[in-house]
Amino acid sequence: MTANYSLDALWMPFTANRDFKQSPRLIARTEGVYCYTDSGRPLLDGTAGLWCVNAGHGRAEIADAIARQARELDYSSPFNCGHEIGFRYAERLVRYAPPALNRVFFSNSGSEAVESALKIALAYQAARGKPQKHRLIGRELAYHGVNFGGISVGGLEPNRSGFGPLLAATHLPHTLDLARNAFSRGLPGQGVEQAEALGRMIRQQGADSVAAVIVEPVSGAGGVILPPQGYLQRLREICDQYDVLLIFDEVITGWGRLGAPFAATEFGVVPDMIVTAKGITNGVIPMGAVLVRQDIQQTVFDAAPEGAVELFHGYTYSGHPVACAAAMATLDIYEREGLLNRAGGAIGQYWEQALHDLRDCVGVVDVRNYGLIGALQFDAALNQGHPFALALIKRCFEEGVMVRTMGHTLALSPPLTIEPAQIDELLAGVRRAATGLFGVGWR
Numbered sequence: 001m002t003a004n005y006s007l008d009a010l011w012m013p014f015t016a017n018r019d020f021k022q023s024p025r026l027i028a029r030t031e032g033v034y035c036y037t038d039s040g041r042p043l044l045d046g047t048a049g050l051w052c053v054n055a056g057h058g059r060a061e062i063a064d065a066i067a068r069q070a071r072e073l074d075y076s077s078p079f080n081c082g083h084e085i086g087f088r089y090a091e092r093l094v095r096y097a098p099p100a101l102n103r104v105f106f107s108n109s110g111s112e113a114v115e116s117a118l119k120i121a122l123a124y125q126a127a128r129g130k131p132q133k134h135r136l137i138g139r140e141l142a143y144h145g146v147n148f149g150g151i152s153v154g155g156l157e158p159n160r161s162g163f164g165p166l167l168a169a170t171h172l173p174h175t176l177d178l179a180r181n182a183f184s185r186g187l188p189g190q191g192v193e194q195a196e197a198l199g200r201m202i203r204q205q206g207a208d209s210v211a212a213v214i215v216e217p218v219s220g221a222g223g224v225i226l227p228p229q230g231y232l233q234r235l236r237e238i239c240d241q242y243d244v245l246l247i248f249d250e251v252i253t254g255w256g257r258l259g260a261p262f263a264a265t266e267f268g269v270v271p272d273m274i275v276t277a278k279g280i281t282n283g284v285i286p287m288g289a290v291l292v293r294q295d296i297q298q299t300v301f302d303a304a305p306e307g308a309v310e311l312f313h314g315y316t317y318s319g320h321p322v323a324c325a326a327a328m329a330t331l332d333i334y335e336r337e338g339l340l341n342r343a344g345g346a347i348g349q350y351w352e353q354a355l356h357d358l359r360d361c362v363g364v365v366d367v368r369n370y371g372l373i374g375a376l377q378f379d380a381a382l383n384q385g386h387p388f389a390l391a392l393i394k395r396c397f398e399e400g401v402m403v404r405t406m407g408h409t410l411a412l413s414p415p416l417t418i419e420p421a422q423i424d425e426l427l428a429g430v431r432r433a434a435t436g437l438f439g440v441g442w443r
């Protein structure tokens, strides 16, 4: 029991439930870049929730938009019916994507948006008379959500194993290469040749059997893995060469995280579809979307008889009016405060320097950064698997900062509103936690 309620009934996601319930960490309130515990202690939110609260917490205008919308039009079926805010928001949303991707399919989460993108890829190949092009390619250490399509193309073994046979998918090698790239600032210089694995894989399977390749432009949950310079461009060329669709999963890289609306815009590589979620509503209410090339949609439309449903896919809450209202209000904030480009400016430079100042921190073997993403990788010798990751989260929590850990990597992605003094506060907390946990003079 905590206070006057029990923690027993709730099965918490991606959490060591039994450990948590022994020593719960409860958040009662949020404001700006801070979360507050149930005892009122402030914690600097070093991960913008789960890479989603890009404009910071407690944005009253998003809450107000939600309340207004729920009073006026709380819900109506998205099947065979529509509402103005859905169409208006779709029209506005596509303006942030590369111009070719001007069609959008809504979901309620990143996982659902991934499933939608994979299904659209297969539907497109079938619609153009190539149903045999149905194989999917993902990448090692990739996270594409937790549904069956997503874990099939995903490359995080614990998320895949134990769930039976998955969709047929092969995986490109990941691009993490500490031997050549440790302590790079921004995109690492070495490793563009890793992209050639895609060509080899497609040739092995036969280009006439491969539908799509999906990658996170920057891998998040796999440990913040940056694409080597030129790597994404090369993937694009290979996909063009073999007539394979390229899907960018931008669930974390979208909405200003890298200093531009999307990684596609930041890196100048136009995929055929972009998957987005999280920051789309500043994390306040669930929403996801797939941005799609117009001719992909047109091909699927053209293949269906007049009057028939073109794509047998959709969710009860696709384009929920309340989510659309939240997303509109979120865009207003992003635009007014220049947040979609902020990480590419002075604050991003401050972040890079401050992060790299941690390279002398005990146990650190790599520092990675881009925009307002960062990671510290600790020596694997310290890593006792999950207990290491959990111990570091707990210690950071005690030191007043919220972080994410995966294996022996600590990931950071603060709200894009963060100020230099708050970056200092966040990283000082991380340093105290690591030093306290691993011991001064450890190496």
Ligand SMILES: Cc1ncc(COP(=O)(O)O)c(C=O)c1O
Pocket (backbone or CB within 6 Å): 050, 108, 109, 110, 111, 112, 114, 143, 144, 145, 146, 216, 220, 221, 249, 250, 251, 252, 277, 278
């Ligand atoms: C790259 C990527 N894709 C998909 C997802 C899944 O999103 P959701 O948790 O909203 O289903 C995530 C979540 O972290 C993600 O980082």
